[in-house]
Amino acid sequence: MTVTVRDLHPEVRADIEGFAHVRRLALPFYLVTPDSLAYDLTHAHPDAHHRSLVAEEHGEVIGTAQVGIVHDSPEPGQGYVNVYVHPERARRGAGSLLVRAAEEHLAAQGATRLFSWVLDEPGNRAFAERHGYRESRSARFLRLDLANGTLPPLQSLPLDVELRTGADFADDPRPLFELDAETMSDEPSDIAYEFTDYEAWLKGTWNHPLISHELTSVAVVDGRPAAFSAARTDGGTWYGTVMTGTARAFRGRGLAKLAKNDSLHRARAAGFTEAFTGNDAGNGPMIAINKWFGYEICATEVRYVREIG
Numbered sequence: 001m002t003v004t005v006r007d008l009h010p011e012v013r014a015d016i017e018g019f020a021h022v023r024r025l026a027l028p029f030y031l032v033t034p035d036s037l038a039y040d041l042t043h044a045h046p047d048a049h050h051r052s053l054v055a056e057e058h059g060e061v062i063g064t065a066q067v068g069i070v071h072d073s074p075e076p077g078q079g080y081v082n083v084y085v086h087p088e089r090a091r092r093g094a095g096s097l098l099v100r101a102a103e104e105h106l107a108a109q110g111a112t113r114l115f116s117w118v119l120d121e122p123g124n125r126a127f128a129e130r131h132g133y134r135e136s137r138s139a140r141f142l143r144l145d146l147a148n149g150t151l152p153p154l155q156s157l158p159l160d161v162e163l164r165t166g167a168d169f170a171d172d173p174r175p176l177f178e179l180d181a182e183t184m185s186d187e188p189s190d191i192a193y194e195f196t197d198y199e200a201w202l203k204g205t206w207n208h209p210l211i212s213h214e215l216t217s218v219a220v221v222d223g224r225p226a227a228f229s230a231a232r233t234d235g236g237t238w239y240g241t242v243m244t245g246t247a248r249a250f251r252g253r254g255l256a257k258l259a260k261n262d263s264l265h266r267a268r269a270a271g272f273t274e275a276f277t278g279n280d281a282g283n284g285p286m287i288a289i290n291k292w293f294g295y296e297i298c299a300t301e302v303r304y305v306r307e308i309g
C-alpha cells in the first residue's frame with residue numbers, strides 16, 4: 001500500500017470533502033466544511049504562502065496538513081504546520097510524509113521556526129517529538145450543552161451600554177475590525193500578531209462563509225464597539241464562538257460576559273444544541289468567563305515548536 005502526498009484541489013469536490021471528513025474525525029470540536037476549506041485556500045493572503053496538503057492511499061484521503069507563513073506577525077520567519085490523520089488510517093506513514101512536505105515548503109519560503117498544534121495524547125506527542133518538535137504552550141477545547149444546560153439569565157444593561165449584532169455593522173464593519181485587532185494583539189500566544197490589513201480581515205474574517213453576523217454580539221458604549229463575541233456556524237446545528245474580547249479602555253466592566261451571554265441565548269433560541277469554544281491555558285480571564293457559563297473541557301491540545309534553517 002503506497003501513500004502519496006499532494007496539494008489539495010479545491011475545485012475537486014471529492015478532494016475537499018475528503019479533507020473535511022478527516023479533519024472532522026480527528027478534531028470534531030473545530031468547525032470545518034468543504035466550502036470553508038475551499039474559501040480558505042482560494043482567499044489566503046499571498047504572503048502566507050498557504051498550502052493545504054493531502055495524504056492519499058488508493059484514492060482515499062487519509063491525512064491532511066495546513067501549512068503556511070504567519071504573515072501578520074511582526075517577527076519574520078514563523079511558519080505553521082498542522083497535521084491530522086484519519087484515526088483508522090494511522091501508522092501508515094501519512095503523517096511523516098505530510099510533515100516532510102510541509103517543512104520543505106516552509107523552509108523554501110524562509111521559515112526558521114515552525115509551530116504545530118497537537119492533540120494531547122501520548123501517540124501524538126511522541127510523533128511530534130520524534131520529528132524534532134519541543135513542547136510549548138497548551139490550549140483547551142470547550143463544550144457547552146445548550147439543549148439541557150442552564151445559561152446565566154440575561155442581565156440588565158448599564159445605561160451607557162447597548163447590545164447589537166454583527167449584522168448591524170454590515171454597511172461599515174471597520175469598527176469591528178479595529179476592536180478585533182486590538183483584542184487579538186493581547187491574546188496569550190507564542191506568536192505576536194499585528195492586524196493592520198483591513199481588506200485581508202474582510203476576506204479572512206468578516207466575509208468568511210462560516211461567520212454568523214446575526215449571532216455575533218457586540219456591546220456598544222456611547223456608540224463605540226467595546227466588546228464582542230464572534231460566532232461561527234455551519235448553517236445547520238454547529239455553533240461556536242471563535243473570539244470574545246473587550247477593548248482595553250472598557251475592561252473590568254463585564255462587557256464580554258454580556259456579549260457572549262447574548263449570543264448564547266440567541267443561538268439556543270435558534271435551535272443550536274451545542275456550543276464550542278477554545279481557550280489558551282494562559283488566558284485566565286476567558287477561562288473564568290467560560291467556567292461561569294458552564295463550559296466543560298472536551299479536549300486539550302499542545303503547541304509544539306521546531307527551529308529549522
